[in-house]
Amino acid sequence: MRADPVTGEVLQGPLEPVYVYEAPVRLAHWVFAIAITVLAVTGYLIGDPVSIQQGEASESFFFGWIRTIHFIAGYTLAIMFVVRVYWAIVGNKSARSIFVPPLWSPRWWKGVFAQASYYLFIGKERLWVGHNPLAQAAMFFMFTLGVIFMILTGFALYAQQWGWGLTPMNLFGWQFVLFEQPQTLRTLHHLGMWYVLLFVMVHVYMVFREDIMSGQSVISTMINGVRMWKAKPRAH
Amino acid sequence: MATYQTQGFTLDDSGKRIVVDPITRIEGHLRIQVNVDKDNVVRNAISTGTMWRGLEVILKGRDPRDAWAFTERICGVCTGVHALASVRAVEDALGIKIPKNANTIRNLMHAALYAQDHLVHFYQLHALDWVDVVSALKADPRKTAEIQQLISTWKNASPAYFRAVQDKLKRFVESGQLGIFANGYWGSPAYKLPPEVNLLAVTHYLEVLDFQKEIIKIQTIFGGKSPHPNWLVGGVPSPINVSGTGAIGAVNQTTLNMVKDICDRTIEFIEQVYIPDLLAIAGFYKDWAKIGGGLAAKNVLAYGEFPTIPNDYSNKSLLLQSGVIIDGDLKNVQDVDLKAPDQIQEWVTHSWYKYAQEQNGLHPFDGVTEPNFVLGKDTVGTRTNIEWLGTEGKYSWVKAPRWKGHAVEVGPLARYLVAYARGNKYVQEQVNGVLKKLDVPITALFSTLGRTAARGLEAQYTAHMMLDFYNELVANIKAGDLATANVEKWEPKTWPREAKGAGPCEAPRGALGHWIKIKDTKIDLYQAVVPTTWNGGPRDAKGQIGAFEASLLGTPMANPAQPLEILRTIHSFDPCLACATH
Amino acid sequence: MSETYYECMRKQGITRRSFLKFCSLTAASLGLGAQGAQQIAHALETKPRTPVIWLHGLECTCCTESFIRSAHPLVGDVVLSMISLDYDDTLMAAAGDQVEQALEDTIKKFKGNYILAVEGNPPIGDDGIYCIPGGKPFVEKLKHAAKDALAVIAWGSCASWGCVQAAKPNPTTAVPIDKVIKDKPIIKVPGCPPIPEVMTGVVTYFLTFGRVPELDIQGRPKMFYGQRIHDKCYRRPHFDAGQFVERFDDAGARMGYCLYKVGCKGPTTYNACSAIRWNDGLSFPIQSGHGCIGCSEDAFWDKGGFYEHLTTVRPLGTAGIEGTADQIGGTLAAVAGVAIAAHAAASAIKQARSKTRNDLTSVPEKKVE
Ligand code: HEM
Ligand code: HEM
Ligand code: NFV
Numbered sequence A: 001m002r003a004d005p006v007t008g009e010v011l012q013g014p015l016e017p018v019y020v021y022e023a024p025v026r027l028a029h030w031v032f033a034i035a036i037t038v039l040a041v042t043g044y045l046i047g048d049p050v051s052i053q054q055g056e057a058s059e060s061f062f063f064g065w066i067r068t069i070h071f072i073a074g075y076t077l078a079i080m081f082v083v084r085v086y087w088a089i090v091g092n093k094s095a096r097s098i099f100v101p102p103l104w105s106p107r108w109w110k111g112v113f114a115q116a117s118y119y120l121f122i123g124k125e126r127l128w129v130g131h132n133p134l135a136q137a138a139m140f141f142m143f144t145l146g147v148i149f150m151i152l153t154g155f156a157l158y159a160q161q162w163g164w165g166l167t168p169m170n171l172f173g174w175q176f177v178l179f180e181q182p183q184t185l186r187t188l189h190h191l192g193m194w195y196v197l198l199f200v201m202v203h204v205y206m207v208f209r210e211d212i213m214s215g216q217s218v219i220s221t222m223i224n225g226v227r228m229w230k231a232k233p234r235a236h
Numbered sequence B: 001m002a003t004y005q006t007q008g009f010t011l012d013d014s015g016k017r018i019v020v021d022p023i024t025r026i027e028g029h030l031r032i033q034v035n036v037d038k039d040n041v042v043r044n045a046i047s048t049g050t051m052w053r054g055l056e057v058i059l060k061g062r063d064p065r066d067a068w069a070f071t072e073r074i075c076g077v078c079t080g081v082h083a084l085a086s087v088r089a090v091e092d093a094l095g096i097k098i099p100k101n102a103n104t105i106r107n108l109m110h111a112a113l114y115a116q117d118h119l120v121h122f123y124q125l126h127a128l129d130w131v132d133v134v135s136a137l138k139a140d141p142r143k144t145a146e147i148q149q150l151i152s153t154w155k156n157a158s159p160a161y162f163r164a165v166q167d168k169l170k171r172f173v174e175s176g177q178l179g180i181f182a183n184g185y186w187g188s189p190a191y192k193l194p195p196e197v198n199l200l201a202v203t204h205y206l207e208v209l210d211f212q213k214e215i216i217k218i219q220t221i222f223g224g225k226s227p228h229p230n231w232l233v234g235g236v237p238s239p240i241n242v243s244g245t246g247a248i249g250a251v252n253q254t255t256l257n258m259v260k261d262i263c264d265r266t267i268e269f270i271e272q273v274y275i276p277d278l279l280a281i282a283g284f285y286k287d288w289a290k291i292g293g294g295l296a297a298k299n300v301l302a303y304g305e306f307p308t309i310p311n312d313y314s315n316k317s318l319l320l321q322s323g324v325i326i327d328g329d330l331k332n333v334q335d336v337d338l339k340a341p342d343q344i345q346e347w348v349t350h351s352w353y354k355y356a357q358e359q360n361g362l363h364p365f366d367g368v369t370e371p372n373f374v375l376g377k378d379t380v381g382t383r384t385n386i387e388w389l390g391t392e393g394k395y396s397w398v399k400a401p402r403w404k405g406h407a408v409e410v411g412p413l414a415r416y417l418v419a420y421a422r423g424n425k426y427v428q429e430q431v432n433g434v435l436k437k438l439d440v441p442i443t444a445l446f447s448t449l450g451r452t453a454a455r456g457l458e459a460q461y462t463a464h465m466m467l468d469f470y471n472e473l474v475a476n477i478k479a480g481d482l483a484t485a486n487v488e489k490w491e492p493k494t495w496p497r498e499a500k501g502a503g504p505c506e507a508p509r510g511a512l513g514h515w516i517k518i519k520d521t522k523i524d525l526y527q528a529v530v531p532t533t534w535n536g537g538p539r540d541a542k543g544q545i546g547a548f549e550a551s552l553l554g555t556p557m558a559n560p561a562q563p564l565e566i567l568r569t570i571h572s573f574d575p576c577l578a579c580a581t582h
Numbered sequence C: 001m002s003e004t005y006y007e008c009m010r011k012q013g014i015t016r017r018s019f020l021k022f023c024s025l026t027a028a029s030l031g032l033g034a035q036g037a038q039q040i041a042h043a044l045e046t047k048p049r050t051p052v053i054w055l056h057g058l059e060c061t062c063c064t065e066s067f068i069r070s071a072h073p074l075v076g077d078v079v080l081s082m083i084s085l086d087y088d089d090t091l092m093a094a095a096g097d098q099v100e101q102a103l104e105d106t107i108k109k110f111k112g113n114y115i116l117a118v119e120g121n122p123p124i125g126d127d128g129i130y131c132i133p134g135g136k137p138f139v140e141k142l143k144h145a146a147k148d149a150l151a152v153i154a155w156g157s158c159a160s161w162g163c164v165q166a167a168k169p170n171p172t173t174a175v176p177i178d179k180v181i182k183d184k185p186i187i188k189v190p191g192c193p194p195i196p197e198v199m200t201g202v203v204t205y206f207l208t209f210g211r212v213p214e215l216d217i218q219g220r221p222k223m224f225y226g227q228r229i230h231d232k233c234y235r236r237p238h239f240d241a242g243q244f245v246e247r248f249d250d251a252g253a254r255m256g257y258c259l260y261k262v263g264c265k266g267p268t269t270y271n272a273c274s275a276i277r278w279n280d281g282l283s284f285p286i287q288s289g290h291g292c293i294g295c296s297e298d299a300f301w302d303k304g305g306f307y308e309h310l311t312t313v314r315p316l317g318t319a320g321i322e323g324t325a326d327q328i329g330g331t332l333a334a335v336a337g338v339a340i341a342a343h344a345a346a347s348a349i350k351q352a353r354s355k356t357r358n359d360l361t362s363v364p365e366k367k368v369e
C-alpha cells in the first residue's frame, strides 16, 4: 500500500491494516473526551448556576463542588495535554498530525477541499491512513488551539485566588493585562467552551457517519489503534 | 460689541479686561472674564466652562438600567443626584412604579447629600471668600469663646479649645509651607470680619472637614459607599430585613440606629454651628445683600424635590415645590413641564457644539450633542493658548438652557423663592426669621448674600427632613412593608420597542433634568440639563446672558488684581463645571 | 523644607503620646505590626512635610470627595501635618494668576522633591481643547508639572485607566496619565473613586518609607489591589453553597445571599472594598445589596451590563446583534445541530441510493510489488 506522505491519502493498494494511533494517543483521546464533557457541564453551571434557596450556607458546598470538579477536570485535561504533546514529539507520524498540520503544503490544502467537497456530496470519497486533512485542520484549529486557549485562560482564572505577586499569577496573570482585565478573560473562557463544543459536535457526528458509511474503520481505530479497510478499492 | 442692552442689563466691554482662570474652590474648570470701568465696577462678564467629557454621547446604545452609574460619574461632589435623575427618567419611560420604602430611602440619601454638600460648600469652598485666615492669628481666643457661647450652645466653646486651634494655625503659618492658603488675598480691605470671628470660622472649617463625612454615611448605609453610592431602576438595591435570619447585611436595626444618630447629629451641627456662623458672618457683610443679584430678582426656576407620595413629582407630593417665576412676579408662579417642547430648550449659538440651525433652541427630546470647537474673531490668542475669549462666537463648553426663551437662575435661592411664593410654611417662617434677624428687606434675598443664606436655611430644612424620612421608614417597616424594589419590568423583554421619559430632580445646585429615549431596549438618546448649565451657561442666540454673567454686573472691585469679589458672587452659586458640561 | 512632621505636629499641640498612637493606628491600617509603627514614628520625626501638587483634568472630583472622607488618618491631619498641599484648585484660597503662581513657585522651589497627584485625565484629541484650564490644554500643564516631580500618583480610575470619559466612543480621546508621563514612577490607585483610607494609606506609605509601595505589573500597590473583592467577600459562603440572589429584593436578597447572578463583578475585580470597606469601615457596595460593578478595573464601563454576569459580546460583522456568550454559543450549536441532522439525512439517502460500497472509494487496485 502506498500513501501520500503529506496528506496520508491512500494512493495504491493493496489495502492492509495500519497501526496509526499508538496507545498514549488513544488514552489521551478518551481522557480528553471525558474531561471536556465534564468541563463543559460544570463550566456551564459556573456561568449560570442553579441556586439552592434554603438552608445555612455552612451546610452546603454545592457550588463549591461544581467548581472543584471543574478544576479537577481542568487539571486532568492540562496534564494529559502535556503528556500528549510529549508523545507528539516521540510518537509516530500520526501522533503529530493534530499539532503540526502541513499548512504550507498546497497538496494538503487540496486534500482539505477534496474531503470538504466529498462531504458536500460533490466529490468522491478517498481513503486516508491517519486523519483526513479536513479533520486534521478542524482538530488543529478547533481542538488543539482551542484547548490550549482554554487551559491558559482557565489557569489564569484559577490563579486569581492567589492574588498578584504569587507564583500562579506570575505564570498566568499576564493574560489579564493582555486582555485589559479579568472580566474579558472570563467571557473569552466561556466563549471558548462553545468553540470547543462546536468541534465536538461535528467531530462526533462525523466519526459515527464515517464509521457507518466510509470505506475505513473509524471508531475502533481510536480504540485499538488499527485502521482497517472495509472497502474494495474501485478500479479507475 | 461696545455696549448693548439685554434683560434690563447694560453690557459694556470697553473697559479693562480681567481674567480669572482657574476659578478655584469649585468643582471642575471655570473661567470668568470681566471688563471693569474706570471705577473698577464690573460692566461685562463672560462665563466659560473649560471642560467637556461627552457623557451624552457615551450613553448612546447602552442598557438604560446602567445609565445611573454612568451619569453618577458626571459629578462626585453632588454624588448621586444624576443617578437619581437617571433612574427616575428610566422609570418614567418604562412606567415603573417604585415601592414606598424605596421612595423614602431615596429621599433620605438625597437629603443627606444636601446637608453634607451645603456644609462643605459653605466652609471648604465659600468661607475663605469672607474669612481672613491670617487675621485669625491675631484673635483673642477668650473673646472667640464668648462669641461662640453667645450665638449657640455648641459644645466646643472653651477658650482653651480655640487657643489650641489658633496655635495649630500659627505654627502651620510659621512653618513657611502655607499649602492651600498660599497666595491668598489675606489682609485685603474687602475682608470685614474681626479676628475673633475669623478664628471661629477657621475652627469650624476644620470641624466640618471631620463632620461632613459622618452625614454622608447615610449614603453608605443604603448605597454601599460614598461618593458614588449604588442605585437601582425600580427602587433601591438595599433590601430590608430587620428581624429575620440574614438581617445582617440588609437594612436592619443596627443600621437604622446609625441612621437615626446621624440625623440627630446633623440637625444639631447645622443648627448650632452652620446657621449661627452664617448669621454672624452675614452681619458683617450686609452690603453684599445689594450685590450679585443678577437674574435672581427676575427669573428663577425649580423642578421641586422630595416626593412624599412615591412616583408623584407634582406639587401635591413635593416638600420643596416646583415652579417658575418670571420678571419677579411672585404672585404668579408658573408650572414647569419637562416634556413640553416649548418650555425647556438649549441653545448652542455661543457654545462649542453644532446644531443644524444654530439660531434655534432644542428641547432635550430632540437634543444634539456634537462638539465643535471654534473661536470667535474677537478672541485673543490661539486655540491652545487663549488669552481673551470674545463673545461674538462660541466661547464655552456649557450649553445655554432657557425656559420659554427666558434665562433663569436655579439653586437653593430659586427653590426658596418658588417655595415661598407657593406658600410653603416652613420656608416662609425660616426666611422671615432671618430677614428679621439681619434686619434687611426681602429684596436682600436677590443677592450674593441671599443665595448663601438660602443655602444655609435649606441645609437646616433638609436636616430635619432626614429625621422625618427616617421616622417614615421605621413606621412603614413597622406596618409590615419591606419592599424596596419593583422588578416586574426588570427584564428588557418586558419593555416596549420605543419609550421616552424625563427625570426631574433638584440637585443641591438647582434644577436637574435627565431625558431618555429607549429604542429596542437600548438608549437611543440621552440628554441632561444640569443646574450649572442653567446658571453658568453663555449667551443665547438673542444675546441674553446667563445667571453667572448677570450676577457679576455692577460689582465694585476693591482691587481688580485680586478677584475676591468675583469669587464671592460666583461661589455663592456653588458652581460645578463637571456637571454643567458633562 | 526644614520642619519635620513631628515638629509640626508637636507645634500644633499634639502630644507625644497621641503622636505615637497615630503612628500605630496608621501602621495598623497599613497592615504593619509594632515594628511598622516605630518606622512610621521615626520617619515622621525626621522628615519635612512633603510638597504635593494635586492636578485636576477631566474628572468628576469624586476622588477628592473620597479623600476628604478618610477617617484613618483624618484628612485634616494629612493636609495640615503630613503633606504640604501646595497646589490643588479644588481647595486653594487663591484663584487665577495667584494660584497659577503658587504652582510655578512649588515646581521651582521643590524641583525633584514634590509628589504630583493627578485626579482625572488629559483628553489628547483635537489638540487637547476638551480641557483647557488657564486657556491651555490640560495635557501641557500635566507634562509641565510631571517633569520635575519625584513621583506621580494616579488617583482613581480616570488617571489610572481613563474611566467614564474614555468609555466608547471616547469622544475627547481621554487617556490615562501613563500615556503622557513616561519617565516617572506612577502609582496607580484605581477605583471610581478609590477608598479614602487607601488614598491616605498610599500617601502615608510613601512618606513613611520614602519609596513607592510595591506595585503589581499594572502599577497598583499590591497591598491594596493584590486580591479580588470576591476573595474577601463576606457573602462568599453563600457563593460556595450555591445560594444566590435571583432578583433584587427577593427572599435571597433579604437573606444576604451572593450577588453573582445579578451581575456582581467581585470575581474579576481587584480592590480592597471587601476588606477595608468604605466610610470608616461601614459598608461596601455588596453589603448594601448591589453587586460590585468592577469600578477599579480597566475599561469596566465597556465590559457589558452591570447586571450581566459576563460581558455582552457583539459577534464580528454584526453591527446590531449582540448577546451573551451562551446566546451566541447556543445559537451556533443549534445551527450546527441542524446542519448535522440535515447532513445525516442527506447521507442516509445517498447511501440508500448507491448499490455497493465499491463506488465509494477511489483507490486504484494495483498490487505493490
Ligand atoms: C469531547 C469529546 C471529544 C473530543 C474533544 C475528541 C477529540 C478528538 C481528537 C483531538 C482527535 C484526534 C486525535 C489525535 O490525533 O490525537 C480525535 C480523533 C478521534 N475521535 Fe474523538 N473526540 C471526542 C469524542 C469522541 C467520541 C465520542 C468518539 C467516538 C465514539 C470519538 C472518536 C474519535 C475517533 C474515531 C477518532 C479518530 C478519527 C480518525 O480516525 O481520524 N471521539 N478526537
Ligand atoms: C475545554 C475546557 C474547558 C471548558 C469548556 C471550560 C468551561 C468553563 C466555563 C463555561 C466557565 C464559566 C465561565 C463563566 O461564565 O463565568 C468556566 C469557568 C472556569 N474555568 Fe473552565 N473550562 C475549561 C477548561 C478549564 C481549565 C483547563 C481550567 C483550569 C483549571 C479551568 C478553570 C476555570 C475557572 C477557574 C473558572 C472560573 C470559576 C470561578 O471562578 O468560579 N477551566 N470554565
Ligand atoms: N450643577 C450641578 Fe451638580 C449639583 N448639585 C448636579 O446636577 O454638582 Ni456637581
Ligand code: SF4
Residues within 6 Å of the ligand: B073, B076, C059, C060, C061, C062, C063, C119, C120, C155, C156, C157, C158, C159, C163, C164, C191, C192, C193, C194
Ligand atoms: S475615577 Fe471615577 S470617581 Fe474619580 S474622578 Fe474619575 S469618574 Fe470620578
Ligand code: SF4
Residues within 6 Å of the ligand: C229, C230, C231, C233, C234, C235, C236, C237, C239, C257, C258, C259, C260, C264, C265, C266, C267, C286, C291, C292
Ligand atoms: S457577592 Fe460578589 S464578591 Fe461576594 S461572593 Fe458573591 S460574587 Fe463574590
Ligand code: F3S
Residues within 6 Å of the ligand: B225, C191, C192, C229, C269, C271, C273, C274, C284, C285, C286, C291, C292, C293, C294, C295, C296
Ligand atoms: S464597584 Fe468599586 S467600590 Fe469596590 S466593591 Fe466594586 S470595586
Ligand SMILES: [Mg+2]
Residues within 6 Å of the ligand: B056, B399, B527, B528, B529, B530, B582
Ligand atoms: Mg446636556
